[in-house]
Amino acid sequence: MIKCISCGAEYSLEEIIYTCKECGSILEVLIQPNVSKDIFECRKSTMWKYKEFMPVNESKIISIQEGGTPFIKCNRLGDDLGVKLYVKVEGSNPTGSFKDRGMSVGITKACELGVDTVGCASTGNTSASLAAYAARAGLKCIVLLPSGKVALGKLAQAMFHGAEVLSVNGNFDEALEAVTALALEGRLYLLNSINPFRLEGQKSIGFEIVDDLGWRSPDRIILPVGNAGNISAIWKGIREFHQASFIEDLPRMTGIQAVGACPITNAFRKGAQEIVPVENPETVATAIRIGAPVSALKALRAIYESDGYSETVTDEEILDAQKLLARSEGIGVEPASASSIAGLRKLVDSGEIDRGEEIVCIVTGHLLKDPNTAINACKEPISIEADVESLKKILDDL
Ligand SMILES: *Cc1c(COP(=O)(O)O)cnc(C)c1O
Ligand SMILES: [Zn+2]
Secondary structure, three states, X not given: OEEEOOOOOEEOOOOOOOEOOOOXXXXXXXXXXXXXXXXXXXXXXXXXXXXXXXXXXXXXXOOOOOOOOOEEEOHHXXXXXXXXXXXXXXXXXXOOEOHHHHHHHHHHHHHHHOOOEEEEEOOOHHHHHHHHHHHHHOOEEEEXXXXXXXXXXXXXXXXXXXXXXXXXXXXXXXXXXXXHHHHHOOOOXXXXXXXXXXXXXXXXXXXHHHHXXXXXXXXXXXXXXXXXXXXXXXXXXXXXXXXXXXXXXXXXXXXXXXXXEOHXXXXXXXXXXXXXXXXXXXXXXXXXXXXXXXXXXXXXXXXXXXXXXXXXEOHHHHHHHHHHHHHXXXXXXXXXXXXXXXXXXXXXXXXXXXXXXXXXXXXXXEHHHOHHHHHHOOOOOOOOOOOHXXXXXXXXXX
């Protein structure tokens, strides 16, 4: 069943609906299968390992093997910060971001519903993922991107997988408003994270973390927050496994935002349940350059219910953390993803995070998504003649 998170109104899983008809609030899918965790043993490591928890027809699944991403113990960085650190590398998904998990379920649902056109507004990764999964399913696809603000890798993916790519003269929030209006007229099936089936796929990040840890929770999960779907989804997944008695404890959900786009952190600091949208959001981390997050209500609930936290980081802190992770652990992520590491550093410094805490940072997208930012952060290659003597000089100075 689909249920309104504010007034509790209920809708059928077969209904195409994005917001509550009674009160206008956002919706969630409810599913609580009665299974033992033993059924997961011996299954291949993709997000469909947990298919009983996915509200779609197993025979229709559209997949490119999303999920089952690396869960890396980071001793060097963890020891430096005085915590036990794991990094969940979502850049290893088929199109290079966690959005693939949500898109696999969302596109499967689109096929079940028999729609022929799907669409989204996007800061980049949603469009890259939707374009690929629509291609896999044979659906028509239209994506709206804020002009000039989409990282190069993401734009290349959306175009190359054959989506109709529209460059919108406006920011993400405005593009989303436009495409949502089209969806409400029934012209396309909307696959932004206001679509509750997207979050059903993304909750598998929570499943994998507790499975990877041997059926227990870390002390804390830290991740970047933009449209606020992912933090809501991961908390939903963790709660479902808790309710099924697969785990006993719960992690504190810790959402990091950029200083120039931080409506969730602002609300958290006031203890508020609702956000005040940020006009003209700005940050180098374009994937979280969002002023009016659609899933704010769910995200704030996740933070409060889990005794979690929210903090902001500057663009400089984000870019520093991006480089730190790349150079101390060999893990290359795009700027938005590095805000989880930047947030960890800041919260250790402020004393909010205790020494020795077991932390999982989710790094949401791959370094190559945004090659321009990566290149701009480095010095130019040294140009030399192709002779041994010049090479030796450089090696001596290394
Ligand atoms: C979408 C995205 C985010 C933000 O996730 P939300 O669910 O919108 O909060 C963060 N990082 C990357 C790389 C993303 O693609
Ligand atoms: Zn309602």
